Amino acid sequence: MRRLDLQPAKKLRNPGRHLRRLAQWPEWIADQIPKADTLADQRYWNFKIPVFNKLVDSPQTTNAIRKTCLATVFAAAQAVEQSPRRPPRSRVACLVSTPDLFSSEVTIFLSEDYFNGFRPASETQRFTYSGGWVETSPAEPSSLKPIRPPEPAGLDFLGGTHFVEFDEDWPDLRITRTHWTWTYPCH
Secondary structure, three states: OOEOOOOOOOOOOOHHHHHHHHHOHHHHHHHHOOOHHHHOOOOEEEEEOOOEHHHHOOOOOOHHHHHHHHHHHHHHHHHHHHOOOOOOOOEEEEEEEEOOOOOOEEEEEOOHHHHHOOOOOOOOEEEEEOOEEEEEEEOOHHHHHHHOOOOOOOOEEEEEEEEEEEEOOOOOOEEEEEEEEEEOOOO
16 A cells, blocks of 8 residues: 655654565556456556555665665566566556655556657756746666666666756755656567
């Protein structure tokens, strides 16, 4: 179950228990894949990492915990990829957000065109909106080294996109995050 933190200053109790529960996710994720009629006319179906956000987000987490969680995301994607319930002509991907992993997910893409929107940026771009801007640029894969476990066979690393967001209502705050993409081939 995903849970938001209503007491951010309070320390997470017993992270080992949370990690043991997360380790069970790959065992039951394939049973959560909907039937084909539910997926008709859908572009994707996703499975968010089922954790308490304090386990994977700053300042409570550690690189060791992040690495364990990322390995579990890979294992869950592998379980979906190998499941007989995986829809034909679909693509299984891991969409991981760093430094905080709470929004990370395993996604079944049912539309290749929709998946292409999640490919990493190849050049720096800035998008402006009334009151702010978002800048995207290719991410440096070496920044993942402290938390990157080995990928399962067949899961390809495509790279990442680094985001910087600015809003005039919060001039002293720049939100930075990186989205990383791993995928199995479409089949």
